[in-house]
Amino acid sequence: MTAAHVTLCFLLRDGDAGQEVLLGRKKTGFGTGKIVGVGGHVESGETAAEAVCREVQEEIFVHVEESDLIPAGTVDFVFPAKAEWNMFTTVYLTGRWTGEPAESDEIAPQWYRVEGLPVEQMWADAEHWLPAMISGQRIAVEVVLADDNESVAEVHTGEWLDSGAAR
Ligand SMILES: Nc1[nH]c(=O)nc2c1ncn2[C@H]1C[C@H](O)[C@@H](COP(=O)(O)OP(=O)(O)OP(=O)(O)O)O1
Numbered sequence: 296m297t298a299a300h301v302t303l304c305f306l307l308r309d310g311d312a313g314q315e316v317l318l319g320r321k322k323t324g325f326g327t328g329k330i331v332g333v334g335g336h337v338e339s340g341e342t343a344a345e346a347v348c349r350e351v352q353e354e355i356f357v358h359v360e361e362s363d364l365i366p367a368g369t370v371d372f373v374f375p376a377k378a379e380w381n382m383f384t385t386v387y388l389t390g391r392w393t394g395e396p397a398e399s400d401e402i403a404p405q406w407y408r409v410e411g412l413p414v415e416q417m418w419a420d421a422e423h424w425l426p427a428m429i430s431g432q433r434i435a436v437e438v439v440l441a442d443d444n445e446s447v448a449e450v451h452t453g454e455w456l457d458s459g460a461a462r
Contacts, residue, residue, distance in 0.1 A: 302347035316429060423452075
C-alpha cells in the first residue's frame, strides 16, 4: 500500500524565554487528542508546499507565503500493524506569516518553548525528529511504530537531499 502524502508546518518565533514553536491539540480525525503539528493531506494536483499553505490557512487561519517556507526534510511514518495509516510527510518551518493563529474545528493551536515540548502528549516519535528539524538539521527520517501503533520500534535518520519536490 502506498503511504498517503501529508505535510506539516511548524511556525517558529522568539519568545521571552527562548524560541517557541506552534503546535496544537488535534480535535478531529487522525491522532485526535494528541498535540501535533499543523498540516494535512496533499490533495491531487497540489504540491506539498501548496498543500501546507492551504492547511495552515484552514486549520489556524494564518497566511504563509510559499516563498517563506523553509523545507526541513521528510518523515516516513510506518505502521507495520496498520499499513493503511502509513504516511509520508514533507516538513516545513517558517518564521514569517500574517494573521494570529486561532482555533478551528480541527486544531486548538498553542505556543510551546522548543526546550519544553509537551512530548508526553505528542506522538511518541516526535521527540526523535522535531527538535532536530527545528535546530536546522535537514533530515530524512523513517519512523517505524511498534505493534501497538503508538510506541516507537525504530527510527532511522539520514541526510535529506532536497529533490526540489518539497517546493
Ligand atoms: N507517528 C506520527 N507522529 C507525528 O508526530 N505525526 C504523525 C504521525 N503519523 C501521522 N502524523 C501526522 C501527519 C499528518 O500531518 C497528520 C494526519 O493528517 P491529517 O491531520 O490531515 O489527518 P486527518 O485524518 O485528520 O485528515 P483530513 O481527513 O485530511 O482532514 O498526522
